[in-house]
Amino acid sequence: MLKHLHLLFVAVVIILFVIRVFLAQYKPELLANKWLKIAPHALAGLLLLSGIALVFEGNWLSGEYGWIIAKLLGMFGFIALGLVTIRSQGDKRWYAFAGALLVLIYIIRVAFTKQAFFFL
Template identity: 35%
Template sequence: MPYSLVKHVHLTTIGITLTLFVLRGVWMMTGSARLQARWVRVVPHVNDTLLLASGLGLAVMLGQYPLVDGWLTAKFFGLLAYIVLGTVALKRGRTKGVRVAAWIGALLVFGYIVAVALAHDPFPFRH
């Protein structure tokens, strides 16, 4: 598969992930029953699987790997933080305040991951 196609899939799924996460966060904050719709529980997981697969594919194509290359290591640990915060925000938070705080935290981590990806630097804000 050509690099440009894998990169396009990766960038597209990033946009879908962010859109769905923001939408689900708004629904969480407003108490919308839409958050329980079957597609809302399935589509984000399918998209995130494609996102992860395309990211791994790009890493292999570039010959750069998490725990070897600093910027990919930062993205890897950022991804883990995003997953934990996202889970608290949308499922495990005991109060709405905790869920909203976790949602905001997850969005900040998402922004950090994007900044690291653009800069190829684990400290993207120091420049």
């Protein structure tokens, strides 16, 4: 149940992020909308909270928990790159966007493998 909620927040955060990137590029005036300013922060907060709740529910700290730290740091990296994506322009925007998507892929692979260094 909690995991499904977590996955729902993951999906909504990703979809909303992609929509905002396209708005930033093609319809920047729409980004001034109050809801589009508040929703991403609220959803990122809920995603984080659901992740933390899952850590306790699954007692994940009692074992090897490097992957949880990796997900946390990854999430902060994703948020930072997301901010750069929305706020910058030109090439910089697309490099940051590509970086944000790569970090997302990393986080998702960490989520499934439960290993921060799954690629080694």
